[in-house]
Amino acid sequence: MIHAETRPRSSSLWRDGVRRLRRNRLAVAGGVVVVLLCLIAIFADFLAPLPYTKTNFSRLNEPPSRAYPLGTDQLGRDLLSRMIYGARVSMLVGLGAQVIVVLIGVPIGALSGYIGGRTDLFLTRFVDVMYAFPRLLFVILVMSMLGAGLTNIFIAIGLTGWVGIARQTRAQVLAIKEKEFVDGARALGAGFGRVLGRHVMPNALTPIIVAVTFGIPEAIFTEAALSFIGVGINPPTPSWGQMVGEGQQYIRSYWHLCVFPSIAIAVTMLSFVFFGDGVRDALDPKLK
Amino acid sequence: MFQFVLARVLWLVPTLLAMALVTFLVMHATPGSPLDPVAEGANPLSPEAQKVLAKHYGLDRPLYEQFAIFVSKAVRGDFGYSFVYKTRTVQEIIAETFPISLLLGSMALVLAIVVGLTLGILAALYQNRAWDYVSVSLATVGVAVPNFVLAVFLIILFSFILPLFPTGGWDSPRNWVLPTIALALAPMGIIARFTRASMLEVIRADYTLTARAKGLGEFPVIFKHTLKNAFIPVVTLLGPMFAAVGTGSFFVEAIFRVPGMGRFFVLSMTGRDYPMIMAVVLTYGAFLAIMNLAVDLLYGVLDPRIRY
Numbered sequence: 001m002i003h004a005e006t007r008p009r010s011s012s013l014w015r016d017g018v019r020r021l022r023r024n025r026l027a028v029a030g031g032v033v034v035v036l037l038c039l040i041a042i043f044a045d046f047l048a049p050l051p052y053t054k055t056n057f058s059r060l061n062e063p064p065s066r067a068y069p070l071g072t073d074q075l076g077r078d079l080l081s082r083m084i085y086g087a088r089v090s091m092l093v094g095l096g097a098q099v100i101v102v103l104i105g106v107p108i109g110a111l112s113g114y115i116g117g118r119t120d121l122f123l124t125r126f127v128d129v130m131y132a133f134p135r136l137l138f139v140i141l142v143m144s145m146l147g148a149g150l151t152n153i154f155i156a157i158g159l160t161g162w163v164g165i166a167r168q169t170r171a172q173v174l175a176i177k178e179k180e181f182v183d184g185a186r187a188l189g190a191g192f193g194r195v196l197g198r199h200v201m202p203n204a205l206t207p208i209i210v211a212v213t214f215g216i217p218e219a220i221f222t223e224a225a226l227s228f229i230g231v232g233i234n235p236p237t238p239s240w241g242q243m244v245g246e247g248q249q250y251i252r253s254y255w256h257l258c259v260f261p262s263i264a265i266a267v268t269m270l271s272f273v274f275f276g277d278g279v280r281d282a283l284d285p286k287l288k
Numbered sequence: 289m290f291q292f293v294l295a296r297v298l299w300l301v302p303t304l305l306a307m308a309l310v311t312f313l314v315m316h317a318t319p320g321s322p323l324d325p326v327a328e329g330a331n332p333l334s335p336e337a338q339k340v341l342a343k344h345y346g347l348d349r350p351l352y353e354q355f356a357i358f359v360s361k362a363v364r365g366d367f368g369y370s371f372v373y374k375t376r377t378v379q380e381i382i383a384e385t386f387p388i389s390l391l392l393g394s395m396a397l398v399l400a401i402v403v404g405l406t407l408g409i410l411a412a413l414y415q416n417r418a419w420d421y422v423s424v425s426l427a428t429v430g431v432a433v434p435n436f437v438l439a440v441f442l443i444i445l446f447s448f449i450l451p452l453f454p455t456g457g458w459d460s461p462r463n464w465v466l467p468t469i470a471l472a473l474a475p476m477g478i479i480a481r482f483t484r485a486s487m488l489e490v491i492r493a494d495y496t497l498t499a500r501a502k503g504l505g506e507f508p509v510i511f512k513h514t515l516k517n518a519f520i521p522v523v524t525l526l527g528p529m530f531a532a533v534g535t536g537s538f539f540v541e542a543i544f545r546v547p548g549m550g551r552f553f554v555l556s557m558t559g560r561d562y563p564m565i566m567a568v569v570l571t572y573g574a575f576l577a578i579m580n581l582a583v584d585l586l587y588g589v590l591d592p593r594i595r596y
Contacts, residue, residue: 129306134572136535137553141311141565144557145318221434228436228539229554244436248543251443252455262440266433273432 013283020282027278033271040084041091048081053236061254071256074246079256082238083264089239090220090268092150097157097219098212105162106208109169114177114196123166130163139222143231153232157219165211172204179203210280217272224265240265289588296581300574305359307573308566312355315562322347322371322560345371358566367567372559378567381552386571388458389541389548393533395464396471400529404476405522408483412491412518413510423480430477436539439470443543456545467544471536475529482525487518520591527580534572 021027040047056076064071070079112123130138139156146152176182177200185199224241226232233239240261247258333341342348345368346357361368367378404427411423430438446466447455457463490496491514499513537550549568556564 129303129310133307133310134531134535134576136538137569137572138310140538140554140557141314141569142318144554145314145560217432224434225436225539228434229542231554231558244440245542248436248440251440255444255448258440259444262437265437266429266441269432269434270428273428 017282021278024278026274030271030274034275037087038091041088044084044088048084050078050081052082052085052238063256070260086238086240089233093223094216094220098215100158101161101165105165106169109166110173113170113173127163135160143226148231148234153223157222168207168211173200176200176203206283213276213279217269300577304573311569368563370564371561378563385549385552389537395468396533399472400475404479405483407480411484412487427477427480430473435470435474435536436543438473439543442466442470458546467540467546471540475532482522486521490514490518523587526583530579531576
């Protein structure tokens with residue numbers, strides 16, 4: 001993928017970045033929690049003491065005990081097991097949505113910036129209108145029209161999330177395509193695809209990576225928010241946001257129902273933000 | 289100046305029209321209809337009844353015609369009757385709930401600005417010392433953690449552990465405290481972070497050095513020479529801030545049972561209350577656009593280097 005003559009420089013950029021990242025203790029802590037969450041999500045089937053649908057109607061809304069470390073919910077289901085499976089939804093949405101966002105946003109932004117002219121004008125106008133829409137409002141609108149469900153969450157986030165990354169990519173491409181080495185590549189006879197794919201895009205990558213690291217917690221937040229108001233994940237699949245939303249109605253009598261998933265959301269969001277801050281500072285110290 | 293304002297005000301029209309069109313298309317392009325209740329156990333309406341209702345609400349007309357009718361009525365401030373609250377017009381509901389959301393949002397914004405600026409300034413003045421860490425951690429929590437999660441923690445802390453404030457409702461000013469804080473934390477964090485960064489820059493600027501070289505004390509240097517310049521980039525944040533407070537209110541109003549517009553928004557969405565959805569989206573959109581315009585003008589007033 002990378003040219004022979006550019007390899008030493010670009011690999012040292014990455015090595016520098018990793019070195020800087022490892023020196024940032026907060027970012028490392030965030031990264032460790034993120035990896036742990038991913039492992040919990042992958043191995044949920046082995047880690048959860050009980051299936052997340054297993055009800056026990058003789059033990060409803062119980063506070064934490066030996067049998068149920070985090071207590072039981074309104075249907076007598078083990079809260080710990082439901083939280084473990086909830087990690088799966090959060091990670092899936094956080095990472096999966098970013099794949100969709102990148103697949104839509106990067107090509108649109110790159111083409112818009114590289115081709116310019118009328119294509120660019122049309123796309124920037126469209127992006128401006130999408131920007132005027134409060135993002136969450138639009139996602140809620142799309143979700144309540146499509147109905148709850150994991151696939152629809154991907155659609156809703158993908159539909160709205162690409163705008164920011166397209167903007168960012170466009171700005172990068174606009175700046176890079178004027179550089180001499182791009183002219184050089186063109187002069188040597190490189191075609192449209194080769195110039196864009198091999199010369200422009202690799203140099204535009206850093207801000208895209210940074211945008212993705214911040215996009216992950218944003219997608220996790222969006223899912224939690226949607227599930228909180230009841231248009232996100234369909235029950236009985238557990239999601240932290242949905243557990244907070246249902247639990248907060250009984251906060252007076254059964255505090256544990258919403259407190260534990262709230263802590264999970266808070267820890268996850270903070271870890272991703274610490275990690276993202278670290279990645280940004282490591283890859284591009286100027287952006288700070 | 290006048291031309292700039294005029295152009296920006298005129299630009300509102302196509303923006304709102306585009307928002308209305310996108311909302312309209314999303315509502316009609318997705319499966320389901322307000323005449324066909326999807327709620328479990330709901331009685332399906334007979335096809336004849338559906339036809340009569342569709343005719344009554346104008347839903348049987350072609351889409352472009354429906355949109356044209358909507359726009360021509362909306363321009364005169366008529367959004368029609370709500371589909372869910374059938375006896376009440378949309379204007380009535382908005383007139384009743386919007387002021388509550390506006391009060392909550394304004395209080396949250398004032399709190400966010402006052403506390404956020406203070407934290408940011410303290411953090412910059414005491415860089416890498418205790419105050420800095422307190423401010424930065426508070427700001428990070430506010431930015432990173434969703435407000436409905438913060439709300440849960442606030443209720444646990446200030447309603448249960450220290451029974452200072454009620455868990456919900458909107459009757460007395462005591463009820464207003466927790467929702468305001470919950471809504472304010474996110475914008476407060478953003479403001480604090482930005483103020484800190486811009487203060488750090490200004491403190492190191494040449495003119496600050498000059499002011500110190502003239503023999504001015506710490507107090508006049510900070511208050512007369514740096515603060516005003518540090519505020520300028522922070523003002524640009526106010527636009528996105530209004531959006532954060534606006535959408536944040538859906539969740540905060542739900543948790544604290546505040547009878548504002550945010551709650552109606554979610555209810556109208558899931559109930560496919562077309563007139564309500566359009567009105568709520570446009571109210572938010574218009575409000576945000578007007579606020580953004582106000583912020584842009586304020587920017588010019590604060591920074592004489594900017595000319596329109």
